Amino acid sequence: MAVRSICILPEPVLRRKAKKVANIDSSVQRLVDDMIDTMRAVSGVGLAAPQISVSLRVAVIELPGEEVITLINPEIVKKKGERLITEACLSVPGYQGELKRSVSVKVKAQDRHGRNVRLKGEGLLGQALEHEIDHLDGILYVDRVESDKLWKLLPGEGQEGL
Numbered sequence: 001m002a003v004r005s006i007c008i009l010p011e012p013v014l015r016r017k018a019k020k021v022a023n024i025d026s027s028v029q030r031l032v033d034d035m036i037d038t039m040r041a042v043s044g045v046g047l048a049a050p051q052i053s054v055s056l057r058v059a060v061i062e063l064p065g066e067e068v069i070t071l072i073n074p075e076i077v078k079k080k081g082e083r084l085i086t087e088a089c090l091s092v093p094g095y096q097g098e099l100k101r102s103v104s105v106k107v108k109a110q111d112r113h114g115r116n117v118r119l120k121g122e123g124l125l126g127q128a129l130e131h132e133i134d135h136l137d138g139i140l141y142v143d144r145v146e147s148d149k150l151w152k153l154l155p156g157e158g159q160e161g162l
Contacts, residue, residue, distance in 0.1 A: 001033040001036075005052065005053075007050065007052065020057050024072060024113070028072070032112050036062070045062065047060050048135030050136065051091050057072065057074065057136045059132035063124055063128070071109040071117075071133075074132075076129070079106075079130075082102060085099065087099055087101075089141050095142070095152055095153065105120070106118065106121075
């Protein structure tokens with residue numbers, strides 16, 4: 001297990017659609033462990049594999065006080081509603097923006113053991129699911145922000161990154 005470097009925009013890997021994981025083997029297990037270590041080291045809520053230079057459809061999410069959720073080959077199968085939120089990203093440090101996300105999201109994926117899972121997320125979990133799956137499709141939150149709704153954080157302002 002290791003903490004890896006976070007890719008920062010404009011790294012090309014952040015703009016590519018990640019490849020589907022064909023086989024959940026020991027290298028994928030190591031990747032998941034490294035992603036969890038990296039996410040925790042930078043106090044993130046979620047992390048997608050492209051954010052650490054690995055173009056595979058793998059993401060991890062850890063909400064405060066909850067177990068880590070590992071998603072392999074996740075797909076959004078249903079979105080419901082719309083809400084305006086403020087968001088930031090570990091790969092776009094020093095900025096945050098206002099954008100629209102779904103009120104609830106249903107996702108299908110595999111867990112780290114290859115079992116099929118279905119999740120329904122609302123609130124922060126729903127936001128994290130959409131944010132991380134966007135990363136796997138080469139989309140960053142700044143792509144969803146209207147130009148006048150993105151702002152630079154002042155020195156010392158906190159940033160909760162996804």
